[in-house]
Amino acid sequence: MNPDILPDPSPMVSAEEDNLLSSDDETPASTAPDPLYSQYLDEEDSAWVYQNLRSGHPENIPTNAIPSSPSKSNQLLTPRSSSGSLTCPCCFTLLTMDSQRHEKWGTQFRSILVMNVFVDFSVPLSHTSKGFLKIEGEVNAMEPPKKLNEIECWYKTQCARCGTGVAWLEYGEEVYHFYDCLESS
Known part of the structure; x- marks a missing residue:
């Protein structure tokens, strides 16, 4: 081995892999959506609280969440008369x-x-x-x-x-x- 020619310290990276690498942390970026994230989580959580932990006077709770059934979208939910x-x-x-x-x-x-x-x-x-x-x-x-x-x-x-x-x-x-x-x- 010739001492004048040193091996490249960086590993060989193809052009496809280079596009998937993030410039900040050099880890491959995932193209699949995160199963634990939804842009509607806050609205869904708020609707769940009103539906399960409240009762009393009717209150319309509009949500931007994708409804699980057409009858559940923008339904009349009631807050509890709780102190x-x-x-x-x-x-x-x-x-x-x-x-x-x-x-x-x-x-x-x-x-x-x-x-x-x-x-x-x-x-x-x-x-x-x-x-x-x-x-x-x-x-x-x-x-x-x-x-x-x-x-x-x-x-x-x-x-x-x-x-x-x-x-x-x-x-x-x-x-x-x-x-x-x-x-x-």
Whole structure:
């Protein structure tokens, strides 16, 4: 081998491959469309939220997305009459994503679908005309006392992560009444 003639350090690249190489990173550019990208993703996501997470008053949500069926394009979608989601005031754990604000007391909310809470069945309260009274009886934190099921009972509900009291469960109606929680819309 002649020492005066050095091999070319760049590999041999054909004209076709040279056209496919990007000038920035020297990697081949793909000609196939990205299966995880769509120019309509934001509109599709917004329509999905309105369709699945909202209810109440009709609202027309026009989208530029390609409809999956002709009946779904520009359909009348309804927003929920929700006050928003609630989080624990101490550890900010999400407690419910759908709540309704109390008509009289603005810091209280009610919800049926909850998460990250623990109902303490060892602390039952009974609602009377004079207010709430603590009921003495069997103490089992995992299930409600059987003899109290026919009267209106409320049970203390805590954040499952930090143990802060965040709500009362109205056992007969299966409604959680939240107080002093952080609201976000």
